[in-house]
Amino acid sequence: MEKHHYTQEINITDALMARINELVSHYPADKKKSALIPVLHEVQDAHDNWLSIELQNKVAELLEIKPIEVYEVVTFYTMFNQRPVGKYMLEFCQTSPCCQRGVEDLMDYTCQKLNVGIAEPTADGLFEVRGVECLGACGYAPMLQLGDYYHEHLTKEKIDQLIDDCKTGDITFYDK
Amino acid sequence: MGRKILLDKINVPGIKSYEVYRREGGYASVEKALKMTPEAIIEEVKTSGLRGRGGAGFPVGMKWSFIDKKSGKPRHLVCNADESEPGTFKDRYLMEYIPHLLIEGMITSSIALEANLSYIYIRGEYMWVFKTLERAIKEAYAAGWLGKNIQGSGYDLDLHVHCGAGAYICGEETALIESLEGKRGNPRLKPPFPAISGLWANPTVVNNVESIAAVPWIINNSGADYAAIGIGRSTGTKLISASGNIKKPGVYEIELGISVEEFINSDEYCGGMETDRPLKALVPGGSSVPILPAHLIYKTANGDDRLMTYESLSDGGFATGSMLGSGGFIVYDDRACIVRNTWNFARFYHHESCGQCTPCREGTGWLEKVLWRIENGQGREEDIELLWSIQSKIEGNTICPLGDAASWPVAAAIRHFREEFEYHVRFPEKIKNRDHFTHEPFDKVRHLVAPQNV
Numbered sequence: 001m002e003k004h005h006y007t008q009e010i011n012i013t014d015a016l017m018a019r020i021n022e023l024v025s026h027y028p029a030d031k032k033k034s035a036l037i038p039v040l041h042e043v044q045d046a047h048d049n050w051l052s053i054e055l056q057n058k059v060a061e062l063l064e065i066k067p068i069e070v071y072e073v074v075t076f077y078t079m080f081n082q083r084p085v086g087k088y089m090l091e092f093c094q095t096s097p098c099c100q101r102g103v104e105d106l107m108d109y110t111c112q113k114l115n116v117g118i119a120e121p122t123a124d125g126l127f128e129v130r131g132v133e134c135l136g137a138c139g140y141a142p143m144l145q146l147g148d149y150y151h152e153h154l155t156k157e158k159i160d161q162l163i164d165d166c167k168t169g170d171i172t173f174y175d176k
Numbered sequence: 177m178g179r180k181i182l183l184d185k186i187n188v189p190g191i192k193s194y195e196v197y198r199r200e201g202g203y204a205s206v207e208k209a210l211k212m213t214p215e216a217i218i219e220e221v222k223t224s225g226l227r228g229r230g231g232a233g234f235p236v237g238m239k240w241s242f243i244d245k246k247s248g249k250p251r252h253l254v255c256n257a258d259e260s261e262p263g264t265f266k267d268r269y270l271m272e273y274i275p276h277l278l279i280e281g282m283i284t285s286s287i288a289l290e291a292n293l294s295y296i297y298i299r300g301e302y303m304w305v306f307k308t309l310e311r312a313i314k315e316a317y318a319a320g321w322l323g324k325n326i327q328g329s330g331y332d333l334d335l336h337v338h339c340g341a342g343a344y345i346c347g348e349e350t351a352l353i354e355s356l357e358g359k360r361g362n363p364r365l366k367p368p369f370p371a372i373s374g375l376w377a378n379p380t381v382v383n384n385v386e387s388i389a390a391v392p393w394i395i396n397n398s399g400a401d402y403a404a405i406g407i408g409r410s411t412g413t414k415l416i417s418a419s420g421n422i423k424k425p426g427v428y429e430i431e432l433g434i435s436v437e438e439f440i441n442s443d444e445y446c447g448g449m450e451t452d453r454p455l456k457a458l459v460p461g462g463s464s465v466p467i468l469p470a471h472l473i474y475k476t477a478n479g480d481d482r483l484m485t486y487e488s489l490s491d492g493g494f495a496t497g498s499m500l501g502s503g504g505f506i507v508y509d510d511r512a513c514i515v516r517n518t519w520n521f522a523r524f525y526h527h528e529s530c531g532q533c534t535p536c537r538e539g540t541g542w543l544e545k546v547l548w549r550i551e552n553g554q555g556r557e558e559d560i561e562l563l564w565s566i567q568s569k570i571e572g573n574t575i576c577p578l579g580d581a582a583s584w585p586v587a588a589a590i591r592h593f594r595e596e597f598e599y600h601v602r603f604p605e606k607i608k609n610r611d612h613f614t615h616e617p618f619d620k621v622r623h624l625v626a627p628q629n630v
Contacts, residue, residue, distance in 0.1 A: 026336035036358035077341035138419035148303040
C-alpha cells in the first residue's frame, strides 16, 4: 500500500482541555492511562474525525505516557481513524440481522448515488460509506451510524433525505 | 401479560430523569441495602438464582462471593455494557430509556461488594447512551446517591462511565479490564480470575447490564420472590432482543419458561413471521450459539416443547440444541441462505479476533475465506470437510471463548444444513445472485442434492 503522510492542524482548545481533565479525573491519579480511549474520542471529534501521528503524540504527552502506548490502542480499535475521512461517514451495519432486512441493497444504492466505493471518500470530502460489524440495533434494521447517532429502519427515501440534510448542514452530528 | 421486572416503568413519561425515576420508587434498594450487611445482600442475590445475563449464565451471587475481601486491596465493580454480540441490543434499550435503573443497581451491587470505585464500560458506538449515562450519573451525585458518605451512611462510592472504541472482544471480561486500563483488548490468561486480580490488579467483579439492573428488584422484594418466577434453574425474567424476519422486532421482557412458539407467534412478543414465508432457522442467543433448523425450534429432539430457558434451549446438547446465550434471538425465513449467513458470522469473528492466539487469528480467516468461496460458486467438495476440520482445531484452543464462538455457528450450520453447502458447491450457476433463495427457496431445490449423513 502506498504510504501517505497526512498532515493535520492540532488545536487543543481550552474547552477540549477542560473535557480531557474531567475525563482524567475519573481514574486514580496514578492511573491516568486509563483515560486514553475516552480522551482519544474527544480529541478525534475535535479534529475532523481522525488522528494523525502528531496528534497521537500530543495525546501521549497530555496523558504522560509513551507514544507507542497510544499507537497500539489507535491501531486496535476500529473507531479511531488514521487518515482523513469523509465529513459525513455513513457506517452501515452489515452483520446478519441487518442483511436479513436488506442492508446490502441499501449500501449498493448509497454507493451508486454518491458514485463511490466502500471506504472511499467522495471527491468533495463530504461523504464516505463504510460497512461495519454489528452496531446493536438488530431490531431496527437496516441502519447506519453517523457521528454519535443511529439512523434506523432505513429505506432509500430516508437515505436520500439524510444525504440532503448533510449537504445543507441540517443535521446533528455529535451529542456534546 | 408476562410479569415485568426490568421494564415495568419503561413507559412512564420522563422516567429517564432523576425526579421521575425517584418519584416512581427509584433508589429504594440503595436505602435498604445501606441498612443491610454486605453478606446479607449477596445471600439474597444467591437465593434469587439470578444468572449472568451477558451470555455465560454463571450465577451472579456466586460470582460475587468469590471477590477477595481479605487482601485489603480496593475492590471494583465493573458493568459490562460492551454489548456487541450480533443479535443483541437489550442493554442499550435499558440504558437509553431507564438509565437510573442501572445506576441504582450499580450502587446496590457495589455496597454488597464493598467497592468504592466502580465503572460502567460501554461500547464506543453507543456514544449517545454514554452521554445519557454521564448526565444520569451527575444527577445521582447531585441527589446524594454517589460520592462521599452516601445518605449519611458513611459509605463512599464513585461511579463513572467509560467508553470503548469498537471491539467486540472487549465484551470478554479480562479484555474489558485491559481496555479500561487504556490498552488493547487482549484477553488475559486465567487464573488469576478478576475476583482476585482484575482492574489495576485489584479484586474486581464484572457483570452484564441486565444482571445489575435486576438487583434492585431482588433487594426491594426478596431473592425468594425472584426465584418464584421462571422454571427450575432459569429464574426470573430475561430481556430478549428479537430481530430478523418477524413482524415486531424489538426488546421484550419474558418470564423464563414461556415456549419458543409463544414467543415467536404471540402478539405480545414477535407477532409471528414478517410475511407468509415459512420459518427456516433460529439463532436463539446471539451469533455465537448454534443455529437451529425449523424442526428443532418449537420442539426438542425428544418431542418436548422447546421453552425459553437455559436448560430447554440447550436440550440435546450441540447435536440438536443451542443456548439461551445473551438472548439475541434472530429469526430467519426461507429467503435466508445459511451458507451466506454463516460466512457473514465468520467475517464478523475474523474481524473481531484480537490476534493473540494463532488458532483463532488464522482459523477465523480461513473460515471466512472458505465460506466466501463456497457462497460465490467457487467451492470444492472437500471444502465442507475442511471447514469442519478448521472449526474443530479452533474450539477449546484459545485463551478466551471468541474462538469457540467462531467455531460453533460453522459446526451447527454444517450439522443441520449440510445439503445447502453441497448445493452451493454443485450448482454454482444457481447461486450467482446473493438473494438466490428469495425466488427459489432451498426447499424447492433440495431434491437436487442427495441426502448424506455427517
